[in-house]
Amino acid sequence: MSEMTQTATKPHIERSATASRTYTIFVIIGLAALILAPMFFYPIFLMKLLCFALFACAFNLLLGYTGLLSFGHATFFGGAAYFTAHVVKEWGFPPELGILTGVVGAALLGLIMGFFAIRRQGIYFAMITLALSQMFFFFCLQAEFTQGEDGIQSVPRGHLFGFIDLNSSTNMYYFVLGVFLIGMVIIWRFINSPFGMILRSIRENEPRAISLGYSVARYKLGAFVMSAALAGLAGGLKSLVFQFATLTDVAWQMSGEVILMTLLGGIGTLIGPIFGAGLVVTLQNYLATSQFPVTIVTGVIFMVCVLVFRRGIIGEFYASRLGRKLGFEHRR
Numbered sequence: 001m002s003e004m005t006q007t008a009t010k011p012h013i014e015r016s017a018t019a020s021r022t023y024t025i026f027v028i029i030g031l032a033a034l035i036l037a038p039m040f041f042y043p044i045f046l047m048k049l050l051c052f053a054l055f056a057c058a059f060n061l062l063l064g065y066t067g068l069l070s071f072g073h074a075t076f077f078g079g080a081a082y083f084t085a086h087v088v089k090e091w092g093f094p095p096e097l098g099i100l101t102g103v104v105g106a107a108l109l110g111l112i113m114g115f116f117a118i119r120r121q122g123i124y125f126a127m128i129t130l131a132l133s134q135m136f137f138f139f140c141l142q143a144e145f146t147q148g149e150d151g152i153q154s155v156p157r158g159h160l161f162g163f164i165d166l167n168s169s170t171n172m173y174y175f176v177l178g179v180f181l182i183g184m185v186i187i188w189r190f191i192n193s194p195f196g197m198i199l200r201s202i203r204e205n206e207p208r209a210i211s212l213g214y215s216v217a218r219y220k221l222g223a224f225v226m227s228a229a230l231a232g233l234a235g236g237l238k239s240l241v242f243q244f245a246t247l248t249d250v251a252w253q254m255s256g257e258v259i260l261m262t263l264l265g266g267i268g269t270l271i272g273p274i275f276g277a278g279l280v281v282t283l284q285n286y287l288a289t290s291q292f293p294v295t296i297v298t299g300v301i302f303m304v305c306v307l308v309f310r311r312g313i314i315g316e317f318y319a320s321r322l323g324r325k326l327g328f329e330h331r332r
Contacts (some may be wrong), residue, residue: 034177043169044241049281050180051238056261056273057187058230063259064268065191066223067203069126071255072113072133073231076106078250079136080232081239085152086145088240095158095166099179099236106232107225109136114224118217130252137250151246155239166240176237183233188270190226199223260298264305266312275314 037046055077062068080102088098117128140146147153157166166172190196202209202216210216239245248254257280265276280298287294309316 031181038170038173043173045281045285047173047176047241048238048285049278050176051234051241052258052261052281053274053277054180054183054237055231055234056258056265056277057184057270058227058234059258060262060267060269060273061187061190061230062223062227063262064272065196065203066199066220068118068220068224069259070117070129070224070227071126071252071259072129072136073227073258074250074252074254075109075113075133075136076228076231077235077238077254077258078140078245078248079109080106080235081245081249082140082146082152083232084236085155085239085245088158089152089155090145094162095160095175095240098158098240099233102236102239103229103232106235107229109232110225110228111221114221114228118220118224130255133250133252133255137247137252140247140250146245146247149247151244152239153244155243155245157240157243172241176241179233179237183230184270187230191270195219195222260302263312264302266315266318269312269314269318272312272314276312279313 055073058076059070059073062070062073083105084098084102087093087101088095093101113129113132116132117125120128141148157172160166160171160175164171164175166175191199198209198214198219201212202214202219206216235249238249261276261280262273263276264279265274266272279301283298283301284294287297305313311319
């Protein structure tokens, strides 16, 4: 019996080893590409891509690994952008403390919104998040510190740790890249921790998780707050990159945009949202000055992906013969 078990286990171990080597190679290539990217591409475009990639990964933490569809994640992204922009411009905070303020503010918003939203499931959960998000949008429209429809303009980037000038596009890019990588490490550690395993069990079979004695509501709230905080990290970065925060950041369209990015790339995968964000941001950047309407092109691509790549582009690759051969199906 032991020999049979060893025989059955051996191919699985070999596939896992192959997947680990493949992932290591992809990570090294990806890091090298990100480090060298400013030599070939416009830094502002790259920074926008990294900010939205982190935003999409934060959203995927809730949808892909917990099974909760939020229509209100623009609240955390835009809220953090406003908080960061305000404290940096009006209170003179350095950029690192400004971003930390945005993250804390987004986490508090996530705690409040999640407290009410997790009491419902499915479409009711999504509608509650949308309603609360719209309430926050109108608050931002009326609040004095957000400066209404004008938004907070001319946000200074300042000096990181007091001596690194972020007004240099190169310095700012590598700062954004560093924060993005930290965010990705946090997400990777979170989904591969015991907490993350419980979230997956809740996603797959919530009644069974309840029967095993887990406090499902607390785990959902924890995932919601973590997702909100990481979305806030992306929003705070974005306000420094573009040096403004406006109502566009908290509008419901922003929530729809991050859902689109995540679905295009592949929910429940670590790099899928990054790929989806890259696709959407690239289309927006290169089609903005053309005669093609960006929203229609993006909508067509989304329909094609829904019909042909139902798991998302990266999700379909993982499920393909090549993906299975490389062992990706075990490392979603």
